[in-house]
Amino acid sequence: MTFRALLDEIRQVVSAGLTGLGYPQESFDLSEPPRPEFGDVSSNVAFQIGKKLNRKPYDVARDFVENHLKPILGDGERGTQRSLIFSVEAHPGGYINFRANYENLAAMTLNQALENPSYGFHNVGNGTRVVIEHTSVNPNKALHVGHLRNVILGDTIYRILKTTNHNVTVLNYVDDSGLQVADIVVAFKFAGFPLEPAEKSMKFDHYCGDHVYVKINELYKTDPGLEERRRLVLKELEHDTSELARFASTIVSRVLHEQLMTCWKMKVHYDLLNFESQIVISKLWEKSFNWLKDKQIVHLAPEGKNKGCWVIKGESESADEKVIVRSDHTITYIAKDIPYAAWKLGLVQDPFYYYKFSDQWDNTSLWATTLDSSKSSKGHPKFGSADRAITIIDSRQSRLQSIISGILSQFQLIENRYHHLAYEPVTLSSKTADLLGVDIGEKHSMHMSGRKGVYVNADYVIEMAQSKAYEEVRSRNPTFSEEQLCKVAEAISISAIRYNLVKYDLDKIINFDIVESLNLEGDTxxxxxxxxxxxxxxxxxxxxxxxxxxxxxxxxxxxxxxxxxxxxxxxxxxxxxxxxxxxxxxxxxxxxxxxxxxxxxxxxxxxxxxxxxxxxxxxxxxxxxxxxxxxxxxxxxxxxxxx
RNA sequence: GGGCCCGUAGUGUAGCCAGGAUAUCGCGGCGGUCUUCGGAACCGCAGGUCGAGGGAUCGAAGCCCUCCGGGCCCGCCA
Structure with a gap:
């Protein structure tokens, strides 16, 4: 808080000085100078005034400081009056440089930090209701490092918003009726894959992702009958009463639990699981579709290549229109996201009941949606109907996400309530690709692919980091008990991974290298x-x-x-x-x-x-x-x- | 063809939105601290046409335009 107070005081003093000059509206910036000799805070105000008066910035600065700022500050006497400003001077470069009163700054800062346990957490949210969706990994495989970036970004944003007085709920969307789940259902039911891994210790999500999913995708190439099966399975997954759908849901549930184990290891918090199948079954789509038609956001294409489809206009004149409902009346991928987004912001009536799905590592409850009123439990927090929705998905989905946010703002005529937080994906470095046995030639990176089995599992990275940390801790602390070693190693590995995944800008690709990621020195x-x-x-x-x-x-x-x-x-x-x-x-x-x-x-x-x-x-x-x-x-x- | 993102020393990155003083911090390299308040540390050195060119500005890594290089997206797939 104290640096803020210093800035505020300087801003006040400069404003007062400007009033003396007759420039009440002049805008100026305060910044930190690049070198300590220049003081603690600089203002560019002399550049602004100089421009208007057509005078050299230094001349203006000198005049302004001597005749307008120093009289206000009273020649350093303020040091005894709890002021945070110690001195001010004009620099030949044109900047006006302020020096802080270190004694007062230290006293104020340390007193605040010592007295307030939540020091540094400023109320910027005013209780605004925000939903954050992150993770949302198809429940047919384990998380890889790319997913981990999503998870860690989401959880960090959750923590930032929560501590700044936003009312935050974290959603994890489970696509339990999609193509990828259909793939492994086909493998188990129609391609003879055993339901349990041969290796007993293998996690079920690894088994499904590393083996079943990759191999069934290879089998499609040689057995066209299987692809036909997949189409049938996919249709059946939308009916929760069928035997096949019940089977799928047990598989989804097992994979989901394993995925959550991975995320919880990284100290990630969730509030609610949303299941896609329930969004379909609850007719949330039909309701949304109705208002899309009412508001004339969608229209039936009368002719052309999309004849007979319900479409929305492209974002620009040149952009193609986007099919929402096919001519056979089935809905497209993007259409499924619309009701969910609308539910997040309370634009449709909430059709869900909620039940306690699981306890979490942080002693909170993880809830899940249900359509069965008898399963509903009381005492759940308010879900959906937020003021803002933040959806964390990588930048390859930007186009679809912008269509969704465009639709929602057309519906409500309120901008900026739906926010796609995009980040660039994680790729594999050439060395790491090499370790996986993939030859990428001269390229220095490659994109991961779940279907092709080219990725690094999150659990693997966590395990490697932990064992590396374990050795380091042990060599430095010979007296530690086994329990201490494990506990400390775990904390170190988590921080190494989390820090490494948040420290880069969102629009930079992370070229993941397994060896470099295990570094415990430097900026880590x-x-x-x-x-x-x-x-x-x-x-x-x-x-x-x-x-x-x-x-x-x-x-x-x-x-x-x-x-x-x-x-x-x-x-x-x-x-x-x-x-x-x-x-x-x-x-x-x-x-x-x-x-x-x-x-x-x-x-x-x-x-x-x-x-x-x-x-x-x-x-x-x-x-x-x-x-x-x-x-x-x-x-x-x-x-x-x-x- | 249309759209989005990136380009800063050998390498990775900050700064770009809100232009201003000697361009940040790691890794790697070289040299030092090495009887310590715990060396997962600290200090110093070397290393830069801020992709290129143009424009507006007194002033550009930053703003505008063009181009080059790299990545991604653009289906009645999900």
Missing amino acids: GPYVQYAYARSQRLLEKSTEEISQLSFCLLNKGPETMLIKAIAKLDLVVEEAARTLKPKSIARYVHMMATAFNLFYETVPVLKEPDRVKRVTRLALVVAFCRTLKNAFYLLGIEPLNEM
Whole structure:
């Protein structure tokens, strides 16, 4: 909060100065200068004024500072009046540079961080209801690393929005009646695949994905009868009363449980499972279709290649129209997404009952939709009908998603309630492809394919990371018990994976390399955890009571850097919540860890002979811990006392 | 043919939305800290026509246009 207060104060002072100049409306930016000699905050206001007056920025700045800002600030006297501004000066470059009053900044920052357990979590949501859909992996296979990016992004955004006072529910959409489930049903029922893997220890989702799904897709090429079977199965899956549909649902349920095990291992939280079959059976589509017709969003194509189909117009004049209902009256893939999106935003009446599906790792309940009123349980949270819906799907679905959001905004005439959060996919590096036995020639990456069996399973990555972490922990902590080793190794592997998947911009492809992903040094999860563990050791070794602090003693470079870093958490979180860019939290955490490591290496704490200095530094360490811990929560990283 | 995204040292990346002061942080390389508050660390050095060209601007990695290179999407499939 404190850096925000500093910015606010500077903004006020500059505005007041502008009023003196007769420029009440002049816009200006505050930013952090690139070098410490330039102070803590800079304003470009002199450039703006200079442009209007056709004067050199430096001349304007000098005049503005001497005649309008300094009189307001009162020549540094403000230092005694709880001001956060220490000084202001005009730089020959044209910037007006402010220096912070470090004593007041330190006092305010540390007091806030020490007193408030949820330090840094700023109310930006005002209780806005948001649904986030992520994961949504077809229930016929295990998650691979590409899915994992989706899951981790979704969960991080959930954590960011939740802590900034949004009322968030997390949805996982289960396509239990789609082609991919039909594939494995065909394999089990009509191609003689055994229902259990030969290897007993193999997870059922791995068995279905790695073996059954890949092999049945190969069989289609040689046995056309099987593809015909698939068509029939697919139709039958939409009727929950048939024996085949019941069989499919047991398979789906088993795979789904295994998928959730993977996600829960990564400390991911869900609130509700939505099943596609129920959306179909509940006639949610028919209701949505009716209003699409009423609002004339869809129309029956009278002629042309889409004759007899219900279509919507393309997004632009040149774009093709999109078929929603085929001439045989069946609905297309995109049509199935419309009622779901409408349900999320409460545009259709909720046809579902809800029952408790499972308990979760974080002592919350995971709910699921049902159409059977007798299964319904009471006490569930309110689902659907949110103010905003955020759907996390990779960028290859952008076109379809933009069609859906276009339809919804036509329906409600309210923009921006449906938001597709797109991210670029994860590819495999040439080395990793090589490890899988795939030759990709001169290319440096390749796309994964579930159908072809070319991917790296999430569980495999987690396991590799864990065993690597285990060895590292053991070599550094010979006295740890087996239980401690496992617990710590798990926490490290989770942070390594999660950090690695959120730290990149959403529109950058992640070229996944199994070896590099196991790195525990540099810009990684374990690095930031290490800084935390170091700080905990300092606190553990000290028995002194933290009182009678003297903040003016925190005047060394690394100390003020650390204080400034602590003071910025809420600004960073607010920005991340506004822009839905989780990577900024990762960058912040890294900056904090780096700032602490420098402090730790250069400023003695326990060894400091002066008691007041020592205790005040300890207070800084405590504040650092609190702040980093809160930021860790957003990333799903566990703060470790030892590692 | 139409649309979306990316291009920043050997390599990966930040900064781009809201233009301004010596372009960020990793990995890799080289050198140092190495009787320590835990080396998963810290410090230093080398390494850059910010894909190319043009435009508007006093000023561009950033804004606009064109082009080049790479990836993705465009079915009565899902």
